[in-house]
Amino acid sequence: MSTGRHRFVSTDRRVREDRRFVAGKGRFVADIDLPNAKHVALVTCPHAAARIKNVDKRAALAMPGVHYVLEGAELAAATLPLMTGLDTPNVPRRPLAFEVARYSGEWVAAVVADTRAQAEDAAEEIIVDYEPLPFVLDAEQALEKNSPLVHQAHGSNVLLDKSFVWGDVEKDFAASPRRLSLRVKWGRSSTVPIETFGVVTTWDPWREMLDVYASIQMPRFSDQIGAALKIPNTSVRVHYDVDVGGSYGVKRGIKHTVLCGYLSRRLGFPVRLIEDRLENMRGGDAHGPERLFDVEVAFDDSGIVRSMKMRALENLGAYAGRSPFQLGKPVTAIVGPYKIKSVQYRAIAVVTNKTTQDAVRGFGQGPTNLALERCMDEVANVLGLDPLEVRRRNLIRHEEFPYLIPSGTTYDSGDYHTVIDKVLADTNYQSLKAERDRLRGEGKLAGIGIAACLEPSGGNATFEALLNPKITTSTFMDSCRINVDGAGAITATMHTTSSGQGHETLVGTVIGEVLQIDPDSVRVTRPDSLNSLPSGTPVGSRMAIMLGGAAFHAAEKLKAKVTAIGAYDLGIPLERAVYEHGTVRDRQSPAFKRSWDELVHIAHRNYHRMPQGFEPGLAVEHVYQVPTGGTLPTPDGRVHMYPCFAFEFHLLLLSIDPDLGRPEILRYRLGHDCGTQINPKIVRGMTMGGIAHGIGAALYEEFAYNDEGQLIAQSFMDYLLPSSHEVPPVEIIDHETPSPHTVFGQKGSGESGYLGAPAAVANAVNDAIRPLGISVNTLPIKVAALGDLIAEAQAKGR
């Protein structure tokens, strides 16, 4: 894998975090036993919407081990509502429902007891008097005038309705001989990590300090906790050295932490809330997008798509944190990898009586990619052209980069045609089609699925300002600090949690590369939030770019400092000094040098040998702004967002059992270009995991509700995560088009696979059932529904 340009970057190195995990010595939140910690259990609303008339907690309080029962009214009086992204003051969100509960499973009261079992037993004894209220579950019904209102004071169910026109859409539509409309639905699913969310808090009244141990992946976490609890941020200490058992976006946990933080202050002892699986799925507020697209594309007879009109309607659930912004992030790649000249985009977000959403892998990009890729296939279908050929004709060409898309983002680099050619060199497309046709000849339904998608990376989140003009944030940073101690050993710090992305390995590798030393000799730690520099956390596929960039620049600063110290001590001009593997030499006389140990000794103990004005010691830090960032949207709604765009090309063959409707993926190839891969093992793992997650979203996973508003997927027996049987072997064919904006040419890969797999699987299913004259555009494509659809079509055909 190594390109030879680097010593450690892009080489096949082990991931340092793995050693503790294989021994069962990760330190997950549930492993943290604080002395005297009490347990929280929750009382949840059984109705889709209900007024809370009375909470009778007498029986619960009389039970053994029970310390306290907290109601929404007390919490609402003592704390501020949680931060939201949109300017919707009449849609307050609180940890416990106050006066009205707005979805089945919403937390109404919290019980604190000595043990988890005692807390759960007591929760069952709390009698809540509810007055059921009218409710709405469907996003389109929530838009109707006579719909029940989820939040009466807001006056409607619409939290966001923004329209954008980028380019001359009407002219491009008028000039196009053909157009096509498609309705595509992305079903409600999520990331559903194997570790549920958990938090342990403890309050020290003498130091005025709330210590928080949580399974989080959340920007500005301590700020939000401090604000809601009305205590200074400097009184919130979040411990980042907690291993997070998977997140992929959803481990936000603000409401859990505000609840526990309040309880531990109120009660004077540590409090822990570790979700069980039911709580995680129902009341943990960790659902993902549920989005309805109406897309119209205008194109010509050769399949060139000139313009697109897209309306996206998002079903947020009952409250909104950052989730409406998931309609904004895809604006940064709204045309995908294609040269679509103009776009009309309308983004609507409504509240309904379902569980609240949070960020999910890709932050809305996966659903948008699905809509776009379904359209490309249908364009090919109506023209009788090959879907791969239609894509080739529309793809941006290598020589056209940097490429400005209509919505204002400039794509950094790419070589999409070459990636596809490499995949086809590995897998002959004609023989794949022949295999499909052979299967069809045997009476099976078989289809080929293609998806060509982008993964925006780097996490420039100016979609916040695009959707809420009151937000003027254009700074998106990450940071690294390096200290060389008096013995010459190097410690680097990173300033957020990790949920499996190998950040310690990333930091060690980058610093090792710059300083030309063994990466494993660099200790990487995670201080708590009060000892940290700013970090944007691992969102938006940003850490290879942002933490990698911060570590790179910090290491460069360190290298520059030791080089200057060496030059000064050697008595030579700086430009004659050369840094090599920790040693500083005289370029003209290489034997004339200062070793690492000598340089460290000078910095720590011989101030008289230091260049004038230098700080003693060898401590450096770098706070890194997102490349190409720093601008806000223009008044006409254009904005440059993410700096880097990785490309993935999915090609798969799938067959469907015509009697059962059960799909089986027979072959799967992925072409992947995320620029320079800092650690190929990590990139491959992320990509494979993303594909598996995408297969789940396409075929199996759904937070389904019944007509009464009850979540009916409440366990792993109803919400189906792909097992090893459902994930086929995938051959990944790498290509490397470096990004010009990053320190090693790297792009992000944390969402790779997931951003295209659902579209590729949906296209394969449609290719398979097209001969029956049917199509399916709603995910997940569940076995039973697909079987029924096929049976109905076959019955008609007879």
Added chain:
Amino acid sequence: MRIELTVNGNHHTLDVEPRTTLLDCLRDNLDLKGAHAGCEHGVCGACTVLFDGVAVRSCLMFAPQAEGTPITTIEGVTPGPGELSPVQDAFCETHGMQCGYCTPAMILVAHALLADNPNPTREDIVEAISGNLCRCTGYAQIVEAIALAAERMRGANRPSERQK
């Protein structure tokens, strides 16, 4: 109630509520935190331990039911502080994990598989881990880790053949 458990070769006398799951008992009473709660209804497999060498879900058993049968947890297959078993090392070699939450269970399942079948096919491995959910990896590097461990362990067990 008073129970007696043999875990990782050590004998313990414990006082637990009858309804205590084996998982909670291992984690809370014996401080063996390598077994993880994922679903607590027997689907995800993150709580897997070896029950007389057989991979079982410790969330579906009560601790008193485990009396009289030797139990092995991830702590029991780790040879020593800082030392890894061949299976653990193979997981590191292929990066057969990301967040590490399902990992101890996957490794125990691999140990159980390889004890019965030192030469598993890909299908054998896929079948063996199919009761253990991993959300991070898509399973590919886990399957490779187990195949690699099997290969290395076969080699290690037959030095004379390897020399041929």
